[in-house]
Amino acid sequence: xxxxxxxxxxxxxxxxxxxxxxxxxxxxxxxxxxxxxxxxxxxxxxxxxxxxxxxxxxxxxxxxxxxxxxxxxxxxxxxxxxxxxxxxxxxxxxxxxxxxxxxxxxxxxxxxxxxxxxxxxxxxxxxxxxxxxxxxxxxxxxxxxxxxxxxxxxxxxxxxxxxxxxxxxxxxxxxxxxxxxxxxxxxxxxxxxxxxxxxxxxxxxxxxxxxxxxxxxxxxxxxxxxxxxxxxxxxxxxxxxxxxxxxxxxxxxxxxxxxxxxxxxxxxxxxxxxxxxxxxxxxxxxxxxxxxxxxxxxxxxxxxxxxxxxxxxxxxxxxxxxxxxxxxxxxxxxxxxxxxxxxxxxxxxxxxxxxxxxxxxxxxxxxxxxxxxxxxxxxxxxxxxxxxxxxxxxxxxxxxxxxx
Numbered sequence: 308x309x310x311x312x313x314x315x316x317x318x319x320x321x322x323x324x325x326x327x328x329x330x331x332x333x334x335x336x337x338x339x340x341x342x343x344x345x346x347x348x349x350x351x352x353x354x355x356x357x358x359x360x361x362x363x364x365x366x367x368x369x370x371x372x373x374x375x376x377x378x379x380x381x382x383x384x385x386x387x388x389x390x391x392x393x394x395x396x397x398x399x400x401x402x403x404x405x406x407x408x409x410x411x412x413x414x415x416x417x418x419x420x421x422x423x424x425x426x427x428x429x430x431x432x433x434x435x436x437x438x439x440x441x442x443x444x445x446x447x448x449x450x451x452x453x454x455x456x457x458x459x460x461x462x463x464x465x466x467x468x469x470x471x472x473x474x475x476x477x478x479x480x481x482x483x484x485x486x487x488x489x490x491x492x493x494x495x496x497x498x499x500x501x502x503x504x505x506x507x508x509x510x511x512x513x514x515x516x517x518x519x520x521x522x523x524x525x526x527x528x529x530x531x532x533x534x535x536x537x538x539x540x541x542x543x544x545x546x547x548x549x550x551x552x553x554x555x556x557x558x559x560x561x562x563x564x565x566x567x568x569x570x571x572x573x574x575x576x577x578x579x580x581x582x583x584x585x586x587x588x589x590x591x592x593x594x595x596x597x598x599x600x601x602x603x604x605x606x607x608x609x610x611x612x613x614x615x616x617x618x619x620x621x622x623x624x625x626x627x628x629x630x631x632x633x634x635x636x637x638x639x640x641x642x643x644x645x646x647x648x649x650x651x652x653x654x655x656x657x658x659x660x661x662x663x664x665x666x667x668x669x670x671x672x673x674x675x676x677x678x679x680x681x682x683x684x685x686x687x688x689x690x691x692x693x694x695x696x697x698x699x700x701x702x703x704x705x706x707x708x709x710x711x
Contacts, residue, residue, distance in 0.1 A: 308339050308600045308607065309362040311352070312629070315345040319627025324366070327619045327629070331610045337603045349374075356380060361595040363604055366611075366629070369402040369589045370662040370672075372411055377666045381411040382594040382604070389413060390609045391635070398659070399634035403591050406499040406664045406710065412591035413608035416620065418554045418631040419655035420483045420586045423561060425549035426571040428455035428463075436573045440484075440516060443550070443576055447526035450549040465526035467548035468517075469539040470683055476535050477683065478675035482586045483552055484513040486660040489581015492675055493663055493701060501665055501710050503701035505675065505694045509580045514679055515690045522686035532684040554588065555652040559626045562646070572648040574655050587659025590629070614638050632656050666708040674700050 310328055314320040321343035328339040342362065344351055349371070355361050361380060375381050386392040386400060392413075399414035422443075424436070429446065432453045437443040447465020449455070456463055469476045478492070485491065490510030493501040504510060521527045528548045531539075536553070543551045544564045552575065561570050577583040592611045594604040610616045617638045620630030624644050632653055633640060640653055662668050678697040682688040705711035 308337055308364065308603050309342060310339055310364040310366065310607070311342045311344065311348075311362040312366040313345060313348045313368070314343045314629070316343045318343070318345075319622075319625070320629050321627075323620060323622045323627040323629045327611070327616060330615065330619055331607055334610060334615075335603070335606050337600075337606065339607075352380075359597060361597055363595060363598045363600050364607055365593040365595055366415060366590050367593060369412075369414075369591050370668050372403065372405055372591065372593075373664055373666045373668055375593060376405045376407075376411050380593075380596055382596055382598075382601070384410045384413055384594060384608070386410050386413075389605070389612070391612050394614075394637050395612055395634050396636055398587070398656070398661075399589065402587070402589060402661045404664060406666060408498055412593045413612050414634040415590045415592045415611050416630040416632065417587065417589040417634050417656055417659075418556065419652050419659040420552060420554050420588075421575060421651050421655050422573050423543070423551040423553060423557075424571050424573060425450070425455065425546075425565075425569060427569045428549045429571075431455045431457065436571065437576055439576050440579060444516075444520065444524065444526070447520060447550055448524050451524070451526045455549060456546055463546070464528040464548040465524075465550055466520055466531075467528045467539050467542045467551045468531045469534050469536045470521075470527070470531040470680060471533050471535050472673070472676045472680050473535045475669070475672035475676040477532075477677075477680040478672050479586070480552065481514060481517060481675075481679050482660075483575050483584075484517065484578065485510050486584030486586060487575045487582040488513045488578025489584065491660070492671060493665065493705065495663060499710060501663060501705055503698045503705060505678075505701060506691075506698040509578070511691050511694050512580055513578065514682060514694060517679075518682050518686070518688075518690055521683045527683075532680055555631045555649065556628065558646065558648060559624060559628070563626070570648075572651045574651060583658045584660050585655050585658065587656060587661045589631070589634070589661075618643055665705070665710050670704055671701055674704065 403412040432449040450465040
C-alpha cells in the first residue's frame, strides 16, 4: 500500500512517517511504501491522477479537502464505522468534512498558531508577555528600538513575518490576527454556500493593524514582503527579530537552534473587536479513489487515529512530529511531551479556526495574499478600499465555484 506525505524526503518528519507505516505493517501484515514529497506535491498528485495511478493513502493539509474532493480523488469515509472514530475531537472531524457536508478523510493531526517570543529580549527591555494587541505592538517597538540583543547596534526588529505571496503566505500569516479579532475571509451562509467577508470592519482592522507595523512603527524585519516561511525561520533563528507568529512544528527546532531558555510561547492576544481566535490547521488521512486496497486503507486510517498511531506521529519532544496536536481525545499530550510550551498550542486549539470547506480554497488564499501583501508593501495604500476590492474578487471566485 502506497502512502504519500507532504514532507521533504529524508527529513525527520519523513522518518516519523516511516515509523508509523512500519508499525502499521507490523500490526496489520500489510506491506507499505512511504513516498515523501515536499516541492510540487499537488502537481505530482495531479500527474498520478491523470494516469489513474493515485496512491492508496495521502496525508495532506486539511485545507486541500475541497480541491481533492471536487476532482473526484477521495473516497467518502463513514466515521461511524471507523474504529476509534468516536475518540476523535469534533473540531478535527469538522476539518475532514467537505462543503457537501460529507466526510472525506480521517483526521490525523491538529495545530493552532501562537507567538514565539525571545524571552531573553523581553526581559532585557523590562516588559511583560503581551496580553493585548497594544501590548504586542509596544513589545515590537521595544525590540526594534532598545537594542535587546545588547550588541550596541540598531539591527533588530520586533516582528518577523513571512509576508510574501508564494503559496499564499501573506494571508496565511494574517489569518490568525483576523480570526483573533472576530473577522474572516468568507462565512458559510448555508450548506455549500459562502459569502465573502474581507470588507468586514473586524477583518479590515486586523489587516490595518499589521500595515501599521510595516509602515508606521516600522517594527517588521526588512524584506518581509518577499519572504516565505523557510527564510523567516532563519531570520528568527539569526536573532534579526523577536516575535514570530507560527505553528508548533518549529518548537523543537527553535529550542535546539536558539536555546530553550531564550524562547517562550504565548497565545495570540484577543483582538479589540472580537475573538479569541487563531488559525487552525492540520493534516488528514485521505483514502484515495481507485485503490485496490480498500480494506487496508480503512485499517490504516483506524491505526493513524488510534492512541498508538497518534503517539508515534507525535514523536515526543523530538524534531519530526507529524502529529502536532493529537486528534484522539484519549491521548494525554502532557504524558507524551515534557515541554510545557506545547500546552499553549493545545489550549489555543480550542478556539482555532480552520479554512472553510469551499470547493477550492487555493485561489481564495492566493487572491487574499496578493491583496494583503500589496497593502503591506505600499504604505500609501488604503487598506479599507483594497479590502473592498478583494471582497469583490472573492465574491466572483465563490460564484465561479458555484459556492455563493
